[in-house]
Amino acid sequence: NKLLTLAFVTRKSEVLLGLKKKGFGMGRWNGFGGKVEKGETISEAAKREMQEECGLIVDDFKKVGLLMFEFVGDPQLLEVHVFHSETFRGKCIETEEMRPMWYPLDGVPFDQMWPDDYLWFPHFLARNPFFGYITFQGMDNIVQSCLK
Ligand SMILES: Nc1nc2c([nH]c(=O)n2[C@H]2C[C@H](O)[C@@H](COP(=O)(O)OP(=O)(O)OP(=O)(O)O)O2)c(=O)[nH]1
Secondary structure, three states, X not given: OEEEEEEEEEEXXXXXXXXXXXXXXXXXXXXXXXXXXXOOOHHHHHHHHHHHHHOOEOOOOEEEEEEEEEEOOEEEEEEEEEEEEOOOEOOOOOOOOXXXXXXXXHHOOHHHOOOOHHHHHHHHHXXXXXXXXXXXXXXXXXXXXXXX
């Protein structure tokens, strides 16, 4: 499986999302993350990607979920480890990859996010650990999903 991270920081009743400016998922609002590199742990990757993509440093990410993505016709599964923290330091900045913006927790733009996000975001908000297996046809269509 291809290992990826996806990390969210929250403050009071807001969550920081980034508009992906290029590459995979371009044009969608999302948490911050990317591929786990050789020689680093998954949480190290989450911390590195967070800082690379929006400038914030997070020292104590908590694992909150695991999402598996299958794309019809592609044998490689994406294994996305989801993290959360309420504490962070540094200054939030726009980068080449992401344009960050704080959204109210009850007002995230699901219509401009990956289409599976509305399935698991409620678990994230409720602080329930979640596991999802989602099968996509192309980038826009979910043909099967299972969430616990
Ligand atoms: N919310 C959400 N995030 C997803 C989904 N699928 C998916 O890969 N992601 C996340 C996981 C990663 O954070 C990100 C994809 O990582 P990426 O390809 O941009 O990785 P990277 O930054 O290392 O890429 P690059 O430098 O090689 O372009 O998108 C999804 O369905 N919903």
